[in-house]
Amino acid sequence: MITHITLDDLEDLALGAAVLGTGGGGDPYIGKLFARAAIEEHGPVRLLSLDEVPDAVRVLTCGAMGAPTILIEKIASGDEMGLAFDTYEAHTGSKVEAVMPFEAGGVNSTIPVMIAAKRGLPLVDADGMGRAFPQLEMETFNVYGVPASPVAIADEQGNTGIIQTSSAAKAEWIARGITIRMGGQAYIANYGMDGATARRVSVPGTVSLAIGIGRTLREARENHQDMIQALIDFFATTHYEEARIVGSGKITDVSRRMENGWSVGIATIEPFGGGTPMQIRIQNENLVVEQGEDVLAIVPDLICLLDVDTAEPILTERLRYGQRVNILAVRVPPIMRTPEALAVFGPKAFGLKHEYTGLGLEA
Numbered sequence: 001m002i003t004h005i006t007l008d009d010l011e012d013l014a015l016g017a018a019v020l021g022t023g024g025g026g027d028p029y030i031g032k033l034f035a036r037a038a039i040e041e042h043g044p045v046r047l048l049s050l051d052e053v054p055d056a057v058r059v060l061t062c063g064a065m066g067a068p069t070i071l072i073e074k075i076a077s078g079d080e081m082g083l084a085f086d087t088y089e090a091h092t093g094s095k096v097e098a099v100m101p102f103e104a105g106g107v108n109s110t111i112p113v114m115i116a117a118k119r120g121l122p123l124v125d126a127d128g129m130g131r132a133f134p135q136l137e138m139e140t141f142n143v144y145g146v147p148a149s150p151v152a153i154a155d156e157q158g159n160t161g162i163i164q165t166s167s168a169a170k171a172e173w174i175a176r177g178i179t180i181r182m183g184g185q186a187y188i189a190n191y192g193m194d195g196a197t198a199r200r201v202s203v204p205g206t207v208s209l210a211i212g213i214g215r216t217l218r219e220a221r222e223n224h225q226d227m228i229q230a231l232i233d234f235f236a237t238t239h240y241e242e243a244r245i246v247g248s249g250k251i252t253d254v255s256r257r258m259e260n261g262w263s264v265g266i267a268t269i270e271p272f273g274g275g276t277p278m279q280i281r282i283q284n285e286n287l288v289v290e291q292g293e294d295v296l297a298i299v300p301d302l303i304c305l306l307d308v309d310t311a312e313p314i315l316t317e318r319l320r321y322g323q324r325v326n327i328l329a330v331r332v333p334p335i336m337r338t339p340e341a342l343a344v345f346g347p348k349a350f351g352l353k354h355e356y357t358g359l360g361l362e363a
Helices: 007-020 028-042 068-073 080-092 111-119 168-181 195-201 206-222 227-236 339-345
Strands: 045-048 058-066 098-101 151-154 160-163 185-194 243-259 262-271 278-283 285-291 294-298 302-307 324-330
Touching (some): 007 028, 007 302, 045 111, 058 080, 058 111, 058 168, 080 111, 151 168, 206 227, 243 294, 285 302, 294 324
Parallel strands (some): 058 098
Antiparallel strands (some): 058 185, 151 185, 243 262, 243 324, 262 278
């Protein structure tokens, strides 16, 4: 059981977060550097399971917003999240007592570690997505009744703002517009709640899950074991339960463009043994993998592209012609498969025509 996040955990956390990012969520490398600097200065971060969070503790969730592609070029200052927290506390008149990621994947698994270390606050071992999603309303917090507002937003230039709206979807729409005008990348703090609510509405154990994924891949590599099989076996011990390779091949085409503040596109993969090409539709994250008329995996289940030789997860902004990949699909936990949850972040929420069946639940 992990009780503190130390410098020794950061490499595993970043690697596992890249897997949970399902191609998106932003490159965790930059967030890892910020988290490392913060822990070096302020010490390890205490990690609390949901069961350990007192009922009345004020929890604030946080992360980055914007297209992952922009994060590569628009380097953060490291002060943005602190500004967002200050803005939130000034607006609400209450002090934040614990931090929680609003997203388990990519940079949003490491940025909360940084702010928790800087402020001397515990980090809650949970989140609201169980992976990465492209939109602010796609949270179990929203699904189960936590208001998204107020939203505090900040950028690297010191610009800040508060968004107060009646719905999470409207908060997403306004925050996305502000983020675009902040250069396509901003940092936000929202979905404030108490500890009792956090236990009811959060996907549990996702910070330690990310560390476990990274550790599993690292140890399998060090011991010259099958890294993919080790990862599949590891998921079977978690509340995600089901993981499998649904396809393998070479990337033969990648079309990608910026649209409404998101990176959208299609990656085409030619199977190694020949046959019908597979296509992955992208909106920051990998949404669905299709082969002709067959759906091999679909959101909210995770779709991760892993390098055939290294098992390293490949982010959507780093997809290139000629890369040899395995397509790993992972089923999301039960809290993310309810009718209420699927209405918010299931296939229909992305305009996809297919129904969600769930990996391993097809029969």
